[in-house]
Each structure stands twice: as C-alpha cells, then as structure tokens.
Amino acid sequence: MDQAQIEVQVLGSLSQISAADWDSCACPETADGGRPLDPFTTHRFLLALEESGSVGRGTGWQPQYLTAYLDGLLIAAAPLYAKSHSQGEYIFDHSWAHAYESAGGRYYPKLQIAVPFTPATGRRFLVRPGYEAIGMSALVQGAVQLAADNRVSSLHATFCTEAEALAGAEMGLLTRSSQQFHWLNDTYSDFDGFLAALSSRKRKNIRKERAQACDFGGEIRTLTGSDIQPEHWDTFWQFYQDTGARKWGSPYLTRQFFDIAHETMADDMALVLAERDGYAVAGALNFIGRETLYGRYWGCTEHHPCLHFELCYYRAIDFAIAHGLARVEAGAQGEHKLARGYLPVRTHSLHWIGDPGFADAVSKYLDAEGRAVGEEIEILTDYGPFRKSNPEEQQ
Incomplete structure (x- = not known):
C-alpha cells in the first residue's frame, strides 16, 4: 500500500463519526456479537465523556480525535486530546513539566492519546484488522505532525499495549514502564x-x-x-x-x-x-x-x-x-492489593518530545526508571501471597 494514499483527519467531536465506523477500528472483535476487549475506547464510552461535559471546554481535555482513511475507508483512529494540565492520566509527567518550564519552555498544551481518567491497559492506536502496520504508522506520523505543526512540547500515549509499545519504539518514540496490580484467573x-x-x-x-x-x-x-x-x-x-x-x-x-x-x-x-x-x-x-x-x-x-x-x-x-x-485490573497504585492476590505487572506508554535536548534527558531517565520498575516487580512478586514450594505452606 502507498502511504501517500492515506488521509489523516482531526475530529473535534466523536459525533462527527458513526459508532459503526469508529468501532470497526476500536472493537472489531465485537463482530461476533460478543463484548469488546475493553469498553473504554468504544464510541459509546468516549461519546458519553463528551456529551456529559466530562471532557471538552473547561476540562483541560479537548478532543482532537485522529482518523486515518485509505481510499475513503476508515482504517485507523485514536482518542487524542489536547491537554492543558497532567491531571487524570495516572502515568504522571509533572516532574517533566516542571523541568521543562524551569528551563524556560512551555510544556502545556501537550497532546495525549489516552482514555481520560482511565488507567486501564488497552489499544490506543485503533486499527482495522488487516491494516495493523500501516494504520499505526499513519496515526503515529499524524499525531507527531500535529504536535510539530502546533509547536506543542510533547505527545504521549498512555496505557497502551505491549505490542504497541514495541512498535512505537521502532518508530522512534520513547517508551516508559510503570506498574499496576492485577489479579489473574x-x-x-x-x-x-x-x-x-x-x-x-x-x-x-x-x-x-x-x-x-x-x-x-x-x-x-x-x-x-x-x-x-x-x-x-x-x-x-x-x-x-x-x-x-x-x-x-x-x-x-x-x-x-x-x-x-x-x-x-x-x-x-x-x-x-x-x-x-x-x-x-x-x-x-x-x-x-x-x-x-x-x-x-x-x-x-x-x-x-x-x-x-x-x-x-x-x-x-x-x-x-x-x-x-481472565483477569481483574483494579486501577492504579496500591501495594495493599498484593496481599489480596493482585500481582504486579508492567504497564506501558509512548512519548514524543519536540525539543531534542530535553528528549535525550527524558530518554536517559526512562531507561533508569524502567530498570527500577523491573526490579520492583520482581521483588514484589516474590513477596506475593501465593504458596511457595515449602511443603509447610501447603498445610
């Protein structure tokens, strides 16, 4: 496929696209009549946030939904927002904002591909089956171009899947690791x-x-x-x-x-x-x-x-x-969940920083942070409530 054939558009409201079109990318698995993998990127959930005034004017979450079309067919979409703060994200960058502004920069507004107020892992680059590589590439390039054209400091995609994190890294985005506690069945x-x-x-x-x-x-x-x-x-x-x-x-x-x-x-x-x-x-x-x-x-x-x-x-x-x-995701934070059967798991996000020097500093920070997260997950898992091999523990 020719990348030049793809047209990327920005929508100010989800009411500008039909539920059937959006969900063909957001939750194509529902074609069999079953549930979506997660409900948070469905048209109905995101539109409820809009229509209720939970996002939009005055909230710091201004919808800028990305859509990508190939010969008139919607092949990919992303829940993108212009942010004037870092609230409601749960993978926090307050220290980045402070450092950037202390150096004389303007961190806000920034762009955020996310489900507002929802620290749940799921696809953030919503691609129609059969268009996975070209669809995600179009969304990443479109989002980065939008950020560069508007001279915003940064672009973030939070609580994306591991597969998206790996693909994003290959496209030159910075990857970040965090952790949550999930119960596995x-x-x-x-x-x-x-x-x-x-x-x-x-x-x-x-x-x-x-x-x-x-x-x-x-x-x-x-x-x-x-x-x-x-x-x-x-x-x-x-x-x-x-x-x-x-x-x-x-x-x-x-x-x-x-x-x-x-x-x-x-x-x-x-x-x-x-x-x-x-x-x-x-x-x-x-x-x-x-x-x-x-x-x-x-x-x-x-x-x-x-x-x-x-x-x-x-x-x-x-x-x-x-x-x-298969699992329960009980939200962000909370080491008290460990004793109740919820084990630490790694979560992922992707980041683009416009300023090369600041991007290099953030990259080094993320490398160190990722190692620390991995070590903490290993230690916490060892302290988990599940039985060890000691026969006395099985009494």
Missing part, C-alpha cells in the same frame, strides 16, 4: 479454589477480612444490565464525589456521565452495592471487558472494616471467576 472454579493457591497465613487473613466486611449489618449485591436502576446512580454519585474530593480535589466525571452510561452502557457495568435497611452505604463500579473486569470507582458514606477490600477486590474476583474472565 488460574482457571479457578470458585473463590475457595483461589484461596487454596495462597499461603495458609494469607488465606486465613482474607477469610477474616471477608467475614469482617460482611458483618456491617446489611447485604452486598452485584448488579448488571437492567438490574441497575436510574436511582442507583444518585447514590453512587455521592460515593464518587466523596472519593473524588479526597483524591483529586474535585470529581473528574460529571453527574450526567452516569445517566448517559446507564442508557448506553448498562451491560458493560457491574455495580457492587453494600446495602442496609434499603439504603446503600458503599459501592464499587466495574466495567466488563471480554476477558477482563476493570475496577474503576469506589466510595462510601459509612466506614466499616474491610468493606473496601470486599467490594473492590474480593467481589471483583468472585465476578471474574463466575463469568470466566
């Missing part, structure tokens, strides 16, 4: 099967935590699809506001996002609620992918021992086992 038949794989001490501790959590005086339910009612979002909004205020100062998502998601994404969500006397006192929201359950938001109006662990981690494991999912 070793074909467990039930939660007890998972517990049997742990050391005796960790197994007892988890059972104790689950018992404490369930002793809050009510019941815990996991709702999906039509079982989720509009009024549930009024309650969950209180939880989300409380967590957002404590973590970020103000919530990233608007109240309207949950109403739109209820209409367009109810089957993509699993809402876990702890209820007492007909009222929810805590909740956790997960999104459901083809192979993965993604834990996203948690909050409460009452604090009870271990209820957070139960709703966010253990109920997620229950759901994944029951539905044959």
Whole structure:
C-alpha cells in the first residue's frame, strides 16, 4: 500500500463519526456479537465523556480525535486530546513539566492519546484488522505532525499495549514502564479454589477480612444490565464525589456521565452495592471487558472494616471467576492489593518530545526508571501471597 494514499483527519467531536465506523477500528472483535476487549475506547464510552461535559471546554481535555482513511475507508483512529494540565492520566509527567518550564519552555498544551481518567491497559492506536502496520504508522506520523505543526512540547500515549509499545519504539518514540496490580484467573472454579493457591497465613487473613466486611449489618449485591436502576446512580454519585474530593480535589466525571452510561452502557457495568435497611452505604463500579473486569470507582458514606477490600477486590474476583474472565485490573497504585492476590505487572506508554535536548534527558531517565520498575516487580512478586514450594505452606 502507498502511504501517500492515506488521509489523516482531526475530529473535534466523536459525533462527527458513526459508532459503526469508529468501532470497526476500536472493537472489531465485537463482530461476533460478543463484548469488546475493553469498553473504554468504544464510541459509546468516549461519546458519553463528551456529551456529559466530562471532557471538552473547561476540562483541560479537548478532543482532537485522529482518523486515518485509505481510499475513503476508515482504517485507523485514536482518542487524542489536547491537554492543558497532567491531571487524570495516572502515568504522571509533572516532574517533566516542571523541568521543562524551569528551563524556560512551555510544556502545556501537550497532546495525549489516552482514555481520560482511565488507567486501564488497552489499544490506543485503533486499527482495522488487516491494516495493523500501516494504520499505526499513519496515526503515529499524524499525531507527531500535529504536535510539530502546533509547536506543542510533547505527545504521549498512555496505557497502551505491549505490542504497541514495541512498535512505537521502532518508530522512534520513547517508551516508559510503570506498574499496576492485577489479579489473574488460574482457571479457578470458585473463590475457595483461589484461596487454596495462597499461603495458609494469607488465606486465613482474607477469610477474616471477608467475614469482617460482611458483618456491617446489611447485604452486598452485584448488579448488571437492567438490574441497575436510574436511582442507583444518585447514590453512587455521592460515593464518587466523596472519593473524588479526597483524591483529586474535585470529581473528574460529571453527574450526567452516569445517566448517559446507564442508557448506553448498562451491560458493560457491574455495580457492587453494600446495602442496609434499603439504603446503600458503599459501592464499587466495574466495567466488563471480554476477558477482563476493570475496577474503576469506589466510595462510601459509612466506614466499616474491610468493606473496601470486599467490594473492590474480593467481589471483583468472585465476578471474574463466575463469568470466566481472565483477569481483574483494579486501577492504579496500591501495594495493599498484593496481599489480596493482585500481582504486579508492567504497564506501558509512548512519548514524543519536540525539543531534542530535553528528549535525550527524558530518554536517559526512562531507561533508569524502567530498570527500577523491573526490579520492583520482581521483588514484589516474590513477596506475593501465593504458596511457595515449602511443603509447610501447603498445610
């Protein structure tokens, strides 16, 4: 194929492209009627962010979606945003911004290929099957050209797949490693099967935590699809506001996002609620992918021992086992997840820096950081809760 035949366009709104066209690149696997690998790059999720005002004017996330056409056929797309800050990204570059501006540069605005407020690994360069190499090349070249033409400091693609990171490195982009904690399903038949794989001490501790959590005086339910009612979002909004205020100062998502998601994404969500006397006192929201359950938001109006662990981690494991999912991604950070069966894994991002001198400095930093991340993953994995070869651990 002739690269010159490809036309790259920038869209200011996802309403300018049909869901069928966008999803032909974002989630072609749904052609068999099944779920997308992850729901976060689907037309419905990204449009919900837009229509709810969670991204757009005044948010620091201005949509600049990239699309690539070959002879009129959409072959690739990317969720690209012009950023005026580094909030809501979870692979942070605040120190880069500080260093760049201390040297007299202007770091913002920058360009970000990402799913806003969503630290979940997935494809960021959305390519129609059969056009993988040429599609990603067109998107990378188009994004870099857009950054250069507008004289922005940098371009970033965060939480991309390992395959995308390798391909991006071959195209001259800088690669960065980070880590998260994921639970992996070793074909467990039930939660007890998972517990049997742990050391005796960790197994007892988890059972104790689950018992404490369930002793809050009510019941815990996991709702999906039509079982989720509009009024549930009024309650969950209180939880989300409380967590957002404590973590970020103000919530990233608007109240309207949950109403739109209820209409367009109810089957993509699993809402876990702890209820007492007909009222929810805590909740956790997960999104459901083809192979993965993604834990996203948690909050409460009452604090009870271990209820957070139960709703966010253990109920997620229950759901994944029951539905044959391969893993649970429980969001960013949190070494406390290790003792609960979530092991460290490497995550990836790609970066382009316009200034050659600064790019060289960042490259050296990333090399050192990558080695440190690898060493930390190795150490933390060794401290994991799973049984070792010591026969005493199997009692």
